[in-house]
Amino acid sequence: MNRAVEVRHHLVSRQTNGGRLALSLAGAALLLMVSMPWWADAGLTRSVVEFSCYLALAAMWNLLAGYAGMVSIGQQAFLGVAAYGLFALAGHFDVDPFLAAGLCLVVPVLLAVPTYLLLRRLEGPYFAIGTWVIAEVCRLVISNTEWLGSSSGMTLRAMQQYSLEQRQMGVVWMAAIMLLLTVGGSYWLLRSRFGLALTAMRDNAVSATSQGVDVERLRFLVFLAAAIGTGLVGAVYYLSALRLSPNAGFDPNWIAIAIFIVMVGGIGTLEGPLLGAVVYFTADRLFSDYGVTYMIALGLLTLVVALYARGGLWSITGGRLGWHWFPTRWWLRSGR
Incomplete structure (x- = not known):
């Protein structure tokens, strides 16, 4: 008697159907964002740029704390010095503002290297407090530097050479590039050979070293x-x-925003910061007029999520359902 033998092949893949859909939607969103100067008004463009900044800031803090295990509460130091580098290049050296937005990234590099060398032996809360001290030192130094406007600050007058439409176009395109480098760069990094090392380092640095x-x-x-x-x-x-x-x-509110977005959305995931950024941006638009009450509500929401859903909203929505918008692991699939 002949037996029918069913041969089942197993496929190893890193991409999922949900991941392909998410990447398609992300690409469409970026194209829509790039086309905004031709159809969107100034208010909508400003809102999209602001949301993009929150998402990119959260993605960077998530990479730092959620994967490398370094909890920083002083990342506003790098945000501030880069912004001042931009204003100084454009205001004092007549560099085109959009070119200066790229060149000014040398300044956070120059700050990050000695900062890391100074704080690298610190762990946990000591490292966090150390980063905050660095940010405060930067703020005090610039507040007392007349060349940078002291405490009154600076105005980017060099942008007057461009019309409103040109400014909107340049800024929204810069925001799109920022998302590609920060959010897209995080996705690429975690799918590279360094991704597994980062995850192992986050879980147990000593064990990762032994491997x-x-x-x-x-x-x-x-x-x-x-x-x-x-x-x-x-x-x-x-x-x-x-x-x-x-x-x-x-402003310390910068790091507070990043922590809220990542903790509420889901730390240590790529989907979490996106979900958290939507929650924060929506709440900010709807309830920011309530002032102190609004901030207390955001703080209580963060506390509730930390106590009862440590994986963030993503763990009780997409994560529980097995969705993978931006998969970084290898998956074993059966096929014929």
Whole structure:
């Protein structure tokens, strides 16, 4: 008697149907964003740029804390110094503002290297407090530097050479590039050979070291990348705002926003910051007029999520349903 033998092949793949759909939607969103100067008004363009800055800032903090295990509460230092680098290049050296937005990223690099060398032996809360001290030192130094406008700040007068339409076009295109480098760069990094090393380092640095991961080098590179990405957020945001002061550029609210977005959305995931950014941006638009009550509500929401859903909203929505918008692991699939 002949037996029918069913041969089942197993396929190893990193991409999923949900991932393909998410990438298609992300690409369409970027194309729509790039085309905004031809159909969107100034208010909508400003809102999209602001949302992009929040998302990029959260993505960088998530990479730093959620994967490299370095909890920083002083990332506003890199945001502020990059913004001041932009204003100084454009205001004092007559560099085109859009070109200066790229060149000013040298400044957070110059700050990040000695900062890491100074704080690299610190762990946990000591490292976090150290980063906050660095940010405060930067704020105080710039507040007392007359060349940078002291405490009154600076105005980006060089943008007057462009019309309103040209400014909107340049800023929204810079924001699109920022998203590609920060959010897209995080996705690419976690899918590269460094992604597994980062995950292992986050879970247990000692164990990762025993498996051959150069934890010290990888932490430095992630710290440097997060500093550059955060600096790019500062450049794009204040390129649009046209006005900068020490209290604004080094405002602790920047890191509070990043922590809220990542904690509520889901730390250590690529989908979490996107979900958290939507929640924060929507709440900010609807309830910011309530002032202190609004901030208390955001704080309580963060506390509730930290206590009862440590994986963030993504863990109780897409994560629980097995959705993978931006998969980074390998998946074993059966086929014929």
